[in-house]
Amino acid sequence: MRAVVQDAYGIAGVLRVEEVPEPEPGEGEVLVRVRAAGVDQGVRHLVTGEPGVARLAIGVRRPRNRVPGADLAGVVERVGGGVRGFAVGDEVLGVGRGAFAELARASADRIVRKPASLSFAEAAALPISGVTALQAVRGRVGERVLVLGASGGVGSYAVQLAKALGARVTGVCSGGKAGFVRSLGADEVVDHREAEPTGRYDLVVDTGGRRPLRALRRLLTPRGALVIVGGEGGGAWFGGLQRQLGALLLTPLVRQSLTCPVSLVGAEDLHQLVGFVERGQLRVPLDRAYPLERAEDALLRLSGGRVLGKVVLTV
Ligand SMILES: NC(=O)c1ccc[n+]([C@@H]2O[C@H](COP(=O)([O-])OP(=O)(O)OC[C@H]3O[C@@H](n4cnc5c(N)ncnc54)[C@H](OP(=O)(O)O)[C@@H]3O)[C@@H](O)[C@H]2O)c1
Structure with missing residues (x-):
């Protein structure tokens, strides 16, 4: 073959x-x-x-x-x-x-x-991007969700799934991709080349930009959830895993939930994703x-x- x-x-x-x-x-x-x-x-x-x-x-x-x-x-x-x-x-x-x-x-x-x-x-x-997005938002979506890297593989599914679960969604991407992110259902779009996102969110899904942990926490409500999915450009040897390590060490000490899951794709999550597709909530x-x-x-x-x-x- x-x-x-x-x-x-x-x-x-x-x-x-x-x-x-x-x-x-x-x-x-x-x-x-x-x-x-x-x-x-x-x-x-x-x-x-x-x-x-x-x-x-x-x-x-x-x-x-x-x-x-x-x-x-x-x-x-x-x-x-x-x-x-x-x-x-x-x-x-x-x-x-x-x-x-x-x-x-x-x-x-x-x-x-x-x-x-x-x-x-x-x-x-x-499969991988969709399940990663599903695992990031499931059970965590409050009123307001911020997706960093909203134009990417995981981010473009996270925007749609958070919308389908009833949130008001802000997507962060480069300006040329803003129309695309709006077409996914984002209520607001921030061009990271022009400005940083502001405000407080119940859930921040981080898939791009490698913002430091303290900057990400400032975007959360007092009991908000941060999910660090990943981000490119963090160094040749460790890929900037320090942020994830920091989140793991800090989360038991603060009221916010700071997680950095490694998504494993299984049939149950794939069935759920396909359900969103079949109901017309995910493209x-x-x-x-x-x-x-x-x-x-x-x-x-x-x-x-x-x-x-x-x-x-x-x-
Ligand atoms: N934990 C896990 O199990 C898991 C699973 C899947 C992926 N990942 C990791 O998660 C990350 C995202 O994966 P992906 O497949 O979605 O990657 P991707 O398709 O490359 O998407 C990342 C997006 O981030 C945007 N971005 C870049 N700089 C940004 C900034 N400063 N602020 C906001 N957005 C910015 C990029 O485009 P624009 O800036 O041009 O808009 C891009 O669309 C990768 O590092 C990947 O390795 C982890």
């Missing part, structure tokens, strides 16, 4: 399409014929080996897994042992291993049926779909900060 492969960390000049052996579904897994694969900052980290500390887990000199990609949408090709609820031919979305390929393995508890209303490209843009903001051969361009578009919402590869 054809797959994107890499034998070193990096994007430009590193990723290429090659013939590789087909994967076999293990116990509890299905083999998915991939029709589209999502591209997000998480994949970019794995492809580039940044921040450096991640290499301790994924391979010190080069990535242990040659085929990148996690988010996928496609058709079940084979069903492994012990799998119930999926059959050959089912159209699915979720998270797999080595999704930048014609075939990929996926745990049956990390995929769900694809709704007919979504194309494969849209469906592949949903997939697809910026662009690239063919598998152009994985490099897709990742460079993402790292260049040009994406509105999500980018995918189509297979």
